[in-house]
Amino acid sequence: MDDIRFEQIARVDAQGKACGTTAYMSDLSFPGMLYAWFVRSKYPHALIKSVDVSKAMVLDGVVTVLTAADVTGFNGFGIVNPDMPVICGDKVRYMGDTVALVAATTERIAEQAAALVDVDYEVLPVVDDPIEALKPDAPKVHDKGNVCLHTLITKGDVEQGLREADVVIEHEYRTPRQAHTPLETESGVAVPEADGSLSMYAGSQYAFRDQLQLARILGMNPRMIRVYSNPVGGGFGSKDELTIQGGIALLAMKTGKPVKVFLSREESLVSGWKRHPFIIRMRTGFKSDGTMLANDVTCYEDKGAYSSLGGPILNLALEHASSLYRVPNTRHEGWAVFTNNGVCGAMRGFGVPQVLFALESNMHEAAEKLGLDPVTIRRKNVLHQGEVSPIGHTLRTGVSMDLVLDAIEKSNLWQHREEYKKTDKPWLRRGVALALAPQGAGLGLGIPDYAGAYIDLDRDGNFTLRIGLVEYGQGTHTGFTQMAAGLLHVHPSRVRIVAGQTEGSVDAGPATASRSTYTASNAIAAAFRDFGVKVAGALDAKYHTGADAVCEAKDGGMTTPAGFRTYEELAQEFSQESPLRGEGYFVWPTADREIPGAAGLPHWIYSFAAQAALVEVNTLTGETHLLKVATALDTGHTVNPQQVEGQIDGGVAQGEGFALFEDTLIAKGQVRTKNFSTYIIPTVQDVPEHEYIILENPEGTSALGVRGIGEVVMVPVIPAVALAIHDATGVWVRHLPATPERVYRLLHPDVQ
Amino acid sequence: MIKKLKYHAAHDLKEALELAEQFGSRKRFLSGGTDVMVRLKEGLVREDVIVDLSHVAELRFVREESGVVHVGACATHADLSASPIVRQHGCALALAASRVGGTQIRNMGTVGGNVANASPAGDTIPAFIVLDAVVSIASRTGTRDVPIIDFFTGPGRSVLAAEELVKELHFPATGPDELTGFGKLGARQAMTISTANVAFYFRIGDNRRIVEARIAFGSVAPTVIRAYKTEQMFCQLPPLLSWDAIRGAAQMAWKEVAPIDDLRATAVYRKEAVVGLLAEAAYEALASCWHER
């Protein structure tokens, strides 16, 4: 492992973003540009009998109107299973489905034309509950039925384990349909080029996969499609899958003009991806000393209308359904079920927040029943490196469950919780609780998880780092810059990044799954090693210094067999025609064994965090305020302390939203919460004070010792908030979000 | 999509009234625009002429004259919550204004807009009601005064005629023996429409007894309402700070509200929660008031 000491530097993208000069893809415009309008379905579930675009076509300013028949390639997309039509031809399955696409000279005309598209529907009954949808007589969302995926993972004998248990905690939990709500909604511009190729400018999490999906939709050679997806105005998973790109690509190719779209918040909330709501039934058995004996889990994942990543999300949830606790007997079963409830896809946490809310709640209740404290019961059950997980694989990489647990126990908030809980108002109650989470990072077994990076020595002696991973707010580009600069021994200002584009950057996989920083550390380190080799090779070719001589970075240059050379000198000599380039590739190691019947499981490496929350509950109204959160987090090796704190702040806010405020309400397929007056996200007035405890247990498989942290920071806070409400008031919150009315009704069960 | 409209900016009150008369029910006033712009976007504005009042400087004021506080229609929520006059002589109104939306909304939104909008959830309305405010309505032909309790005729409806506008609201300045306050229940701490709100006015007599009470609730009936029976209960309170007694008095509110189910909350919950909302706000105010004396 390279031992680099990272300094706190300002974000490399701070100035442009703070001053408003950074151009996002949605800020771009091109000469002759047209505006697209997506004609959305009128019904959540219906057959399309005919689509008549003649009236829309003749409106002044309309350039074209497309229907399913105009899709030049394959009319579908989806990362796992391309079952979502770009334009629906025979059937609509949710309110966001597209039935036609309009391109016009102004956005206003495009919208007016959309209203003139005449669709004849035959309305079908709506299926809006995943458990109902599994019944044989339920309306079918897809011809093959409503089961998107069924997974069963077992270890030991769960019934036997439950029989032997001294206490069994059994409950049903429900979690919200959280929306990602990035500042920048789905947007972009598709630009047809003179040579018949297409340039796609749309913020997204993986340009190289977008390129392939677009090639399939357009029926074009992927080499004729360039995707520029960086920078992104926020994603949180909502831009992992394609969104508007297919539609504007078709319009651009048809019209020969650049075509832009920028969804309104309302359209985004109706049509965009969401977090899957889960119904979780969990029976957990413990011995009287707190030892876990068995966990029997059944998850119903409300998939919404199309697959996207619903299968992998279900499986990741099942991988984590018993956390990384020592549980000899497990049965983790899950159903991903199609409904007409919008569409759900990737979101920060990827199924883990849902199941850990259930598990940590059962754990807490067991502790209470057994007279154990919440730290003790967890400490008794946490796994260590080398042990076997609840789903049966051996944990080969570092496991920091006990590390973060010890740290949260020592936090100021936990140590002084009795002080913090004091209040002098008779109607207020305060509570403190903690929870613990691992979060599998990377794409998991069976899904090639790969990254490349180039380090180019430019003509002027500065560097360009080429890597696919986009910046969508996480601060990763600052981290990548620091890594490359640290390895090269130059000031970070001398490294520039080209990322998130199929031309000029290198495929490094998606910016998802807490993988960017870890992946990049290895790809960049490999590119750096290769750069040294290239320098040695170049010197050898000129001075015969020996091809396998070792060059080491030092003080703005390299010590070489030909003596110390500054990078300027090396550039002068070797980078004038084309840059001297170091190429690095990294393939993730995978776990020791496959989990039968569960694609993508298990994961090789995990992130770890423990969080404690202080809440104040108003017993008169049920209002709950999250006052303080302590986070103990293992970063492996902190690259940029401010960015770590930033991830914690943001993760806690998003976890708080999940726990207290956020839910996309859908009634009979119709979204009721279409904007921020009804879809409630926390404001700056709602977010808590933070106590940060940053631990560094270097991850041995990262060249720089780093771990991903982007997701895990939002996970434990969710059960911690629900359990703190219990600590405050005695009620158990098992259906999130804990809105004032829900909490009030729990406090007053007699109220009808 | 925002439809095409004619736009007229009035530069003084006279011009505003002339435009009001000229366009009558074809026009919609715009003051801070924080309601109108949202409605325009949603396609809910019937009118095709906008008359902008935001440049009418003579409508933006807060002043006290011989025991009466006058608030101009174009005074913003930020103006009210920062005004020493309102804080001292109409505390409930300052508190209510400080809980409207967020900073940006308070900087733009006006009291005239809040009242004329006639939303049952409007936050300043219960405060004006317990302060016994009067709405001064102007038209080209003159002005008339309407007690605010009679101003609203239903959700979004008021006694304002097409050629009239709200000029100001005025209310008797509260004195040292008068206590007013405000409480709000919403989905979060800021930027939230009231699930329910409450304002109260208590005149404290000798021996710490409440001798006169006015209580108003918002978001629990078609218009903001007074809770007369609950007021009586507060006048029966013993002259000592007792949480149980205050909560008991507030309990009567349960009988005086007629809420409905909506996306924000059910009717049943609203009925329960307003009791707590009143009890909590009244307790806090009485505790600090008695503590000071």
Ligand SMILES: Cc1cc2nc3c(=O)[nH]c(=O)nc-3n(C[C@H](O)[C@H](O)[C@H](O)COP(=O)(O)OP(=O)(O)OC[C@H]3O[C@@H](n4cnc5c(N)ncnc54)[C@H](O)[C@@H]3O)c2cc1C
């Ligand atoms: C994000 C957001 C949050 C909000 N939060 C709250 C909140 O917490 N509490 C709350 O009460 N409200 C809230 N509102 C609503 C709104 O901000 C307030 O009602 C505000 O006071 C309206 O004032 P305005 O000047 O912006 O009104 P405008 O939008 O300009 O006008 C509102 C209505 O009043 C009419 N009008 C305006 N002035 C006059 C006049 N002088 N005479 C006659 N008619 C007139 C207009 O024609 C229009 O019908 C919120 C709005 C938004 C967008």
